[in-house]
Amino acid sequence: MTTDVFAPCLVRxxxxxxxxxxxxxxxxxxxxxxxxxxxxxxxxxxDVLPVxxxxxxxxxxxxxxxxxxxxxxxxxxxxxxxLDAGPWAAYGHSMxxxxxxxxxxxxxxxxxxxxxxxxxxxxxxxxxxxxxxxPDAYDDVGxxxxxxxxxxxxxxxxxxEDWLRVLLPVVRDDLRICASHHRAGLPxxxxxxxxxxxxxxxxxxxxxxxxxxxxxxxxxxYVRDFRLVSVPGGHFFPREAPExxxxxxxxxxxxxxxxxxxxxxxAPG
Numbered sequence: 001m002t003t004d005v006f007a008p009c010l011v012r013x014x015x016x017x018x019x020x021x022x023x024x025x026x027x028x029x030x031x032x033x034x035x036x037x038x039x040x041x042x043x044x045x046x047d048v049l050p051v052x053x054x055x056x057x058x059x060x061x062x063x064x065x066x067x068x069x070x071x072x073x074x075x076x077x078x079x080x081x082x083l084d085a086g087p088w089a090a091y092g093h094s095m096x097x098x099x100x101x102x103x104x105x106x107x108x109x110x111x112x113x114x115x116x117x118x119x120x121x122x123x124x125x126x127x128x129x130x131x132x133x134x135p136d137a138y139d140d141v142g143x144x145x146x147x148x149x150x151x152x153x154x155x156x157x158x159x160x161e162d163w164l165r166v167l168l169p170v171v172r173d174d175l176r177i178c179a180s181h182h183r184a185g186l187p188x189x190x191x192x193x194x195x196x197x198x199x200x201x202x203x204x205x206x207x208x209x210x211x212x213x214x215x216x217x218x219x220x221x222y223v224r225d226f227r228l229v230s231v232p233g234g235h236f237f238p239r240e241a242p243e244x245x246x247x248x249x250x251x252x253x254x255x256x257x258x259x260x261x262x263x264x265x266x267a268p269g
Contacts (some may be wrong), residue, residue, distance in 0.1 A: 007078045007079050007082050008078055009051050009052055009053070009054075009074075009075060009078050009079065010049050010050070010051060010052070011032045011049075011050050011052050011058065012049075014047055014049060014082065015047045018045060018046065018047035019045035019046070019087065019257050020045060020046050020047070020087050020088065020089060020116065020253070020256050020257050021046075021047045021049055021082070021083075021086065021087070021088040021089070022038075022042065022046050022047065022048050022049065022088070022089050022090070022091060022253070023049050023051055023079065023083070023088060023089070023090045023091070023100070023103075024038065024048060024049065024050045024051060024090070024091045024092075024093075024096070025051050025090065025091070025092040025093070025095075025096030025097070025099045025100045025103075026050070026051070026052075026053070026093060026095075026096050027093045027094035027095050027096055027122075027174075027236075028094060028095040028132065028171060028174035028175055028177070028178060029147070029153075029167065029170055029171035029174055030056075030093075030094075031052060031053075031056045031057040032050035032051060032052040032057060032058075033050075033057060034050070034093065034238075034239070035048060035050040036050075037242075038050075041242070041246045041250070042246070042249075042250060042253055043250055043253050043254045043257055044257075045257040046253050046257060051075065051079075051096075051099075053065060053071070053174075055170055055173065056170050064169075064170065064173040064174075065173065065177055066173045066176040066177065066180075067176065067177065067180045067183060068098060068099075068102060068177050068178070068180040068181055068182075068183045068184040069180065069183030069184060069185065071099060071102075071177055072099060072102035072103055072105075072106055072184050072185055073106070075099060075102075075103050076102075076103050076106040076107065076110075079103065080106075080107060080110065080112055083103075083107055083112065083113055083115075084107075084112045084113045086113075087113075087116050087256070087259075088113070088115055088116065089115045089116045089117045089118070089119065089253070089256060090103065090104065090115050090118055090119065091119040091120075091121065091249075092118075092119070092120055092121065092123070093121040093122055093123075093236075093238065094121065094122045094123050094132075094211075094235070095123070095132075095174055095177060095178050096121075096123075097120040097121060097122070097123035097202075097219075098123060098126060098177070098178060098181055098184055099177075099184075100118060100119075100120065101118060101120065101184070101186055101196075101200075101219075101222065102184035102185050102186060104118055104196060104198060105184075105185045105186055105187065105196060106185055108196060108197070108198075109185070114196070114197065114198050115198055116199075116256045116259070117198070117199045117200070117201060117252060117256060118196075118198050118199070118200040118201075118223065119200070119201050119202075119203070119249065119252075120200060120201070120202040120203065120216070120219055121202070121203040121237070121238070122203065122204065122205060122208060122210075122211055122216075122235050122236070122237065123211060123216065124211050124212070124215025124216055124218065125189065125215060125216070125217075125218035125219045125221065125222065126181035126182070126184065126186060126189075127189045127218065127221075128215045128218050129215075130178065130179065132175055132178050132210070133146045133147070133175060134175065134179065135172045135173075135175035135176045135179060136172070140164055140165075140168050143168055143171065143172070144164055144168065147171065149209065150208070150209040150210040150234070150235050153167075186222055187222055189218070189221035189222060190221075192221075195221070195222060195223055195224045196222060196223045196224065197223075197224050198223050198224070198225070199223065199224075199225040199226075199227075200219060200220075200222070200223040200225070200226050200227070201226075201227045201228075201229055201252060202216045202217070202219045202220075202226070202227070202228050202229065203216075203229045203230075203231055203237070203245065203248075203249075204216040204217075204228065204229070204230055204231070205230075205231060205232070205233045205234050205235060205236075205237040205240075205241075206230055206231065206232055206233070207232070207233055207234045208233075208234050208235045208237070209234060209235065210235045211235065213228065213230065216228060229248055231244050231245045231248060232244050232245075233245070
């Protein structure tokens with residue numbers, strides 16, 4: 001698999017010789033470091049490529065996205081050539097699920113290569129009642145407490161105003177992305193004929209205080225082949241209970257790595 005396609009949103013260059021690229025999209029308020037340990041946990045032949053949105057971690061000085069349509073268009077523009085170069089899958093966690101699905105839809109509309117599997121974690125289907133806080137519904141302390149209620153913020157942040165001043169503007173802009181989900185370019189969930197011609201596996205944490213399983217199950221209205229997977233843990237189950245999560249994820253990844261790599265790109269439908 002070639003590795004000569006530059007994508008500024010990636011934290012590193014793709015590895016040569018990988019049979020499958022796994023693009024990983026982080027949660028609201030998070031960054032690519034959420035996936036820092038993943039390369040050592042997945043099957044051989046899988047190249048984990050964390051996607052870093054601007055305005056955080058190594059891209060701290062760059063302007064943040066505030067709109068799902070803008071974010072998806074920019075990511076598709078940066079990643080499109082790379083994704084069309086060979087087999088890929090995507091994992092999106094929480095807000096990242098919306099972005100991973102949006103990039104998938106954009107690739108297929110452009111006649112590009114779709115993912116071998118779209119993995120979605122801890123995020124209700126966009127047409128469901130939003131579960132994340134509205135971006136301007138709270139003051140800073142209220143937003144921090146709301147995030148802490150579902151495990152999205154370490155309580156120590158409540159005692160550090162300097163940390164909150166850095167973190168909360170990032171969180172608010174990411175919540176604006178989530179609130180503008182209707183501009184992410186996803187198909188109409190009421191139109192079965194418009195479903196994306198891809199397989200999706202959606203993970204839900206059995207102890208998730210924010211997202212209920214039925215909300216996650218509703219992603220089945222966006223794709224033609226769907227599976228719901230329950231795993232132990234709360235909203236951040238890959239971090240809270242990694243062993244059972246990776247056991248299930250790796251079972252699917254191993255099948256993809258073992259599959260022939262010369263299949264043509266998925267056709268838009």
